[in-house]
Amino acid sequence: MAECSPAGYAVLGLIARHGPMTPYELKARIQDDIEPFWPIPHAQLYRIPPGLAQAGLLREEAETTGRRRRIFHLTDNGRAALERWIAEPDTGEPETRDPAQVKLFFADLGAPADIVALATRQAAQHRKWLSHYESLRAELEPSKDSRQSARARLLRLGVLHEQAHVDFWESLAADPGRLDD
Amino acid sequence: MAECSPAGYAVLGLIARHGPMTPYELKARIQDDIEPFWPIPHAQLYRIPPGLAQAGLLREEAETTGRRRRIFHLTDNGRAALERWIAEPDTGEPETRDPAQVKLFFADLGAPADIVALATRQAAQHRKWLSHYESLRAELEPSKDSRQSARARLLRLGVLHEQAHVDFWESLAADPGRLDD
C-alpha cells in the first residue's frame, strides 16, 4: 500500500510541480522548501529517483553527450501514485530530534547557570529562524496562486512553531526557576 | 571534541540519574521520557552502552549466572564527560520529520477537499498529544525537586509545541482558503 516514503513523494511532487529535473536540481529545490520538515541528504537524491524509475513512477532520460546528466520525468503512474498519496489523510507520526531538549532534560545534573546559557543560545537561534520565516513570508506575493499558497501555509506553521520555541526558551532564560505558565 | 551523540549522552544521563542499568531498563526509561525529542530504536540500546564502555565512560558488569544481564555503571570519566556536555551551550540543529507537512506542501496537486481531511485528522492527532502532555503535567507533584523540574520544563515545551500545531491545523480545517494570520 505504501508505495514509497515521504522522501519519494517529495521527489514526485517537485517534478510534478516544476517539470522534469536532474538530481542536482532536486537538491536545490529541497534545500529551499522541504528541508525544514523533511530533511533529505543529497546522496539520497541520486538513489531515490532511480528507484522510482524502477517502480515505473518516473522515466529516466540520460544525456549521452558531455555532462551526461540524468533527467527524470513523471509518468502517468507516477502522477496517479502521487494523487493517491495526497488524497490519503492518514500519515505517519512526526518525529523530532532536538539536542537542546536532551540537554535541558539533564540540566539538573550540571550547574544551574548552564540552563541560562543554553536557553539564551536557543532563544537566539529560534528567533533567527522565526525572522527568517517571517521575511520569506513577506516576500510572497499575495497572489491567489495555489502553488504559492502551499508555501504560505507551511511558512505560517513554521512561524507558529518557532514562536512557541522562542517563547519557551526566552521565559526559561529570564526565569530558570519558574515552572508554571 | 564531540565525544558521542545526544543518544549517548542520554544513556549517560539516565544512568547518572537513576543508577546502574541494563539496556532493557534504559529502553523503558527512554520510551517514557526522551522519545518525544530524541527517538532511539531499541536495538541501539544494546549497541550504545558497549560503545560507551569501550570509551571508558561506562563500566560493564556482566552477570555470570542465569539471565546474564549486562549492567552498566557510570565511571568518573563518564560523569565528567556528561557534565562537560551539559555545560556546553552550543548544540546541533533540531530536525523535524513530519509526513503531514510534506503532504500539505503538495496538497495543491490534489483535490481541494483533501486539505480539509488532512487538517482535520492532524488537528485531532495533535490535540491528543496536547492533552496527553497536559495530563502528565498535572500528575507531577509540585515539588521543588530538581529532577521533577527537568520533566516539568520539557512538558511545558511539549504543550506549547502541540498547542501551536493544534491551532494551525484547526484553523486550516475550518478555513482552508485563508492565508493570513
Place this chain on the structure above:
DNA sequence: TTGACACCATCCCAATGAGACCATAGCTTC
C-alpha cells in the same frame, strides 16, 4: 592557456532502523 570555480554525479563504508528470533524466569494449572 591555464587556473579557478561552480556544476554535477558517484562511491564507499561505517552507522542505523526495524524486525525476526532466541533464551530465561516466574507464574499458573493440573
Place this chain on the structure above:
DNA sequence: GAAGCTATGGTCTCATTGGGATGGTGTCAA
C-alpha cells in the same frame, strides 16, 4: 512437579542510510 504461558531480557541480520571523499565537466576571467 510437569507442562505451558507470558513477561522479561538480549542478540542477530540485512537492507537502508548518512554524509564525507572524490572525480569528472563546463565556463569565465586573467
